[in-house]
Each structure stands twice: as C-alpha cells, then as structure tokens.
Amino acid sequence: MIKYLFAIAFLWMNATNAQNHSDVAYGIFQTSGIRIGAYSLNNHTGLGDIKWRFKTRGKVFSSPAICKDIAYIGSEDHNLYAINLQTGKLLWKFTTGGAVHSSPAVYKNIVYFGSYDGYYYSLNAATGKLVWKFKTAGERKVGAKGLWTMSPKDQYMEDQYDFFLSSPVLDLNDKDLTVYFGSSDGNLYALNAHTGKKxxxxxxxxIIRASPALYQGKVYIGSWDTFLYALDARTGKLEWKFATGKQPVYHLLEGIQSSPTCAYGMVYFGSRDGFFYALNADNGKQVWKYGADNSWVLTTAAIKDGSVYIGTSDTFLFLAFDAKTGKEKLRFKTNGYIYSSPFISGNTAYFGDFSGSLFAVDLRTGRLAGKFSTAGRTKNAANVLNPKGDIDFNFLAKGMNNSLYATSVTVMNKLYTLGPIVSSPVISNDVIYFGSADGYLYAINLN
Structure with a gap:
C-alpha cells in the first residue's frame, strides 16, 4: 500500500479512508475529502542519491501519478508513459495527437488524462489500451496579437508561461463515478468515468487551465476569465463566483492557473493578478489575501497542521501562512520562478523551481534541508544564471530589444536548457518522483 495521503486535484474520497485505497493513484493534483494538500505519512528529512531517470522525447510539465509500482506521466512528445517504479524501465506508452500537459489520475486500473489534441482519455492502466475518449471543443495555448504590448503588434504570440492543461478529478463518493476536468473551450466537464458520457x-x-477541487458537495474551478466558480457537483448549477483582479491592457495576465485547495471551510487559490486568496467555501466571501508583489501565484497550495504552503513566480518565494488568518509564518527564497506545487513529508516540504533545482525545506526552521539539480541545470547553470545564481531576464536579454516577442522566446529557450521543474513532486515508499523540462522523469531516494 502506498503510504501517503494527498490533495491537489484528482480524486475525492474521505480523507480518513484515503490510505486504504491501494487501487488509487497518489500524486500531486489529487484531492482527498478535505483537500488538505499533498503530504506523506512518513517523516522524510532531505534528499538522497538518484535512483533512476527516464528520458522522454519532449519537455515534461505533467506531474506523475503513482499506483501499484507504476509511475504514469505525460510528455510534450504526445505520449503518456507507464514506468516501472523499481527499474525505471518503460512498461508501455500511449500516443495521442498532441502534447500531454495534463497530469494523470488512476483508479481501479483506469488512467485518465488530457491532451492538446482536444481529447480526454481513459486507458487500461496495466496495458495502455484505450477504454474511451471524449472530445472537447479544442485545446489551445493562451495568446493574442501584441501579447502584453510586445512587438510587432500585429503578430500572434503564444503565452510562453501557459504550461498546463486541466487535470482530471474523480468523485469516489459518487456511485456512478464522475470525472471532472476543465478545457480550453471554457467548459468544466462532468463525465461518467466508466463510459465517458457527458x-x-x-x-x-x-479557457480553463486549473484542475477542479471537490469539497462538501461543490466543485471549485478557476478560469482565465479571472473568476473562481463554485458549482453544485451533481448538477453543475452555479452556487457563487468570485472575481480576482483584472486590467484592460494586460487582460491575459490575470487568469487563474492555480488549482484550488479546500480545508477548514475555506477555499485557497492563487492568481496571475499577484494575489493568493482565502475564501469562505460556502458563500465565496474573501477571508484574507496575500499580495505577492505583482508576482504570479500558480502553484496549488498544500495545507498541513493549520498552515498553507505556496510558491510564487517572479519573487522566487516559498511561503507559509496561518490558514485561518493569513499571517506569514515562513519564507524561503529559491533561484527561480516556482510553478511546482509543494509536497509535504513530516516537517519537510519538497518542490522544484524554474532554475532546475528540487528543494527540500525544513518547515520548522525555514532552512534548506537538501537540494538536487537536474541534468540540464548541472550542465548549463554557469552560462544561463546571473552571477548570483538566479534567473534574470535582463541578464539573458542583454544586447536585445526587450519589447520584441522574439527576445522573450530567445530568453525562454535559454531557460529551458536548465531543465526547469514545473512538474510537482510525488513521494512513494521513500522515493520522490518529478518531471523536468529536460525531458526526464526523475526518481530520487529520500533520507
């Protein structure tokens, strides 16, 4: 049996029974009945040596799901992979018509995930054979002409920080077994998980990039229209909606990519408007919010022992707050944007940053307890990071015109050589698993 509880977006069950479901995949972006964040029942204190790494042919933004000694993860190379946990060897792969940036969920020998080809898939988890697929109205990247006032103004530009697709959530309390997910077509879908029927x-x-959260009979979802929605989980009827910040010129900046987390009668989520919000889950009224100095908050919060843990983008911060009051309790600075959501084991939080580092942070002291560098970071950090060892756009764009979209693309391609960790880690049996933009799924032993 896999020895940890989880939250963050795939499955909905009674939290006290979560550890008894040996046929459930545990991973980041999964949800327990009280949706309290991803955490281990063990007490890991740091990072050990590498166990193995598995190479795909594309960037990995998907987060792994672990079930029955198999790791499932998607890649930009259009494949969903099933990897043997002990050996790191391929068991099978399933090829779609687009990049697989959604994170998989597994339940009762079925794996669910979405692809940029516009389909959400249901596969036999042991063999990779298709069970059903559901066609949305289409998946696409966020973009616009003259994005964020960049030049040339008549050129269509994709948002290079649009990394994820919405990941599926299963309602295990539903006798019909419902799977929920969002789409670029703007819809939150509820399907029969056995048949794929809407x-x-x-x-x-x-568009919807966030993964839904199920809590006390409601499903919560954020949209790029800047609203967080609370819907009746059985009918899809709107209960309430909450508006985050919005600016007319930079309207594509403010969408909600963060997936909500629920606990203590509240729903927690971040936004591109530079704030992290805590709302009353029943009526949507704001309880508190944190201003991140105009930094995006794209991570999904983990909650443990009355504290809520998040990461920020441009300020490079890992933060802890009192879950009820919003009072800051911990701050730890990394070397790059944090889009990887934290996994908590005992008194240690694990998460990655865009500079290609996986961090272990002691939650009692706020100090570094361990650090691992991806293959890309080890090879290229000296040529890509600034003299302080940090990501620095202006440092990389020196001699180029910052107003041009082409400059932004060039800088991002340099950053990708670091092997950024956008994937969120998962711990199973004293090993931590995570993907990287260098194309690898890593397995690292824990202390």
Whole structure:
C-alpha cells in the first residue's frame, strides 16, 4: 500500500479512508475529502542519491501519478508513459495527437488524462489500451496579437508561461463515478468515468487551465476569465463566483492557473493578478489575501497542521501562512520562478523551481534541508544564471530589444536548457518522483 495521503486535484474520497485505497493513484493534483494538500505519512528529512531517470522525447510539465509500482506521466512528445517504479524501465506508452500537459489520475486500473489534441482519455492502466475518449471543443495555448504590448503588434504570440492543461478529478463518493476536468473551450466537464458520457458542462468566459477541487458537495474551478466558480457537483448549477483582479491592457495576465485547495471551510487559490486568496467555501466571501508583489501565484497550495504552503513566480518565494488568518509564518527564497506545487513529508516540504533545482525545506526552521539539480541545470547553470545564481531576464536579454516577442522566446529557450521543474513532486515508499523540462522523469531516494 502506498503510504501517503494527498490533495491537489484528482480524486475525492474521505480523507480518513484515503490510505486504504491501494487501487488509487497518489500524486500531486489529487484531492482527498478535505483537500488538505499533498503530504506523506512518513517523516522524510532531505534528499538522497538518484535512483533512476527516464528520458522522454519532449519537455515534461505533467506531474506523475503513482499506483501499484507504476509511475504514469505525460510528455510534450504526445505520449503518456507507464514506468516501472523499481527499474525505471518503460512498461508501455500511449500516443495521442498532441502534447500531454495534463497530469494523470488512476483508479481501479483506469488512467485518465488530457491532451492538446482536444481529447480526454481513459486507458487500461496495466496495458495502455484505450477504454474511451471524449472530445472537447479544442485545446489551445493562451495568446493574442501584441501579447502584453510586445512587438510587432500585429503578430500572434503564444503565452510562453501557459504550461498546463486541466487535470482530471474523480468523485469516489459518487456511485456512478464522475470525472471532472476543465478545457480550453471554457467548459468544466462532468463525465461518467466508466463510459465517458457527458453528465453536464458549465461554460465560463475563458479557457480553463486549473484542475477542479471537490469539497462538501461543490466543485471549485478557476478560469482565465479571472473568476473562481463554485458549482453544485451533481448538477453543475452555479452556487457563487468570485472575481480576482483584472486590467484592460494586460487582460491575459490575470487568469487563474492555480488549482484550488479546500480545508477548514475555506477555499485557497492563487492568481496571475499577484494575489493568493482565502475564501469562505460556502458563500465565496474573501477571508484574507496575500499580495505577492505583482508576482504570479500558480502553484496549488498544500495545507498541513493549520498552515498553507505556496510558491510564487517572479519573487522566487516559498511561503507559509496561518490558514485561518493569513499571517506569514515562513519564507524561503529559491533561484527561480516556482510553478511546482509543494509536497509535504513530516516537517519537510519538497518542490522544484524554474532554475532546475528540487528543494527540500525544513518547515520548522525555514532552512534548506537538501537540494538536487537536474541534468540540464548541472550542465548549463554557469552560462544561463546571473552571477548570483538566479534567473534574470535582463541578464539573458542583454544586447536585445526587450519589447520584441522574439527576445522573450530567445530568453525562454535559454531557460529551458536548465531543465526547469514545473512538474510537482510525488513521494512513494521513500522515493520522490518529478518531471523536468529536460525531458526526464526523475526518481530520487529520500533520507
């Protein structure tokens, strides 16, 4: 039996029974009944040596799911992979028509995930054979002409920080077994998980990148239209919606990519408007919010022992707050943007940053307890990071015109050589698993 509880977006069950479901995949972006964040029942204190790494042919933004000694993960190379946990060897792969940036969920020998080809898939988890697929109205990157006022103004530009697709959530308390996920077509879908038949869909006014959260009979989802929605989980009827910040010129900046987390009668989520929010889960009223100095908050919060843990983008911060009051309790600075959501084991938090480092942070002291560098970071950090060892756009763009979209693309391609960790880690049996933009799924032993 896999020895940890989880939250963050795939499955919905009674938290006290979560550890008894040996046929459930545990991983980041999964949800327990009280949705309290990903954490281990063990007490790991740091990082050991590498166990193995598995190479795909594309960047890995997907987060792994672990079930029955198999790791499942998607890649930009259009494949979902099933990897043997002990050996790191390929068991099978399933090829779709697009990049697999959604994170998989596994339950009762079925794996669920989405692809940029516009389909959400259900596969036999042991063999990779297709069970069903559901076609959305299409998946696409966020973008616009003259994005963020960059030049040339008549050129269509994709948002290079649009990394994820919405990942599936299963309602295990539903006798019909419902799977929920969002889409670029603006809909939150509820399907019969056995057949793939649509039960209902709720239309927002923007693409959906966040993964839904199920809590006390409601499903919560954020949209690029800047609203967080609370819907009746059975019918899809709107209960309430909450508006985050919005600016007319930079409207594509403010969408909600962070997936919500629920506990203590509250729903927690971050936004591109530079704030992290805590709302009353029943009525959507704001309880508190944290201003991140105009830094995006794209991570999904983990909550443990009355504290909520998040990461920020441009300020490079890992933070802890009192879950009820919002009072800051811990701050730890990394070397790059944090889009990887934390996994907590005992008194240690594990997460990655865009400079290619996986961090272990002691939650009692706020100090570094361990650090691992991806293959890309080890090879290229000296040529890509600034003299302080940090990501620095202006340092990389020196001699180029910062107003040009081409400059932004060039800088991002340099950053990708570091092997950024956007994937969120998962711990199983004293090993931590995570993906990297260098194309690897890593397995690292824990202390």
């Amino acid at each position: 039960k209902w869909a709720f239309k927002t006014n923007g």
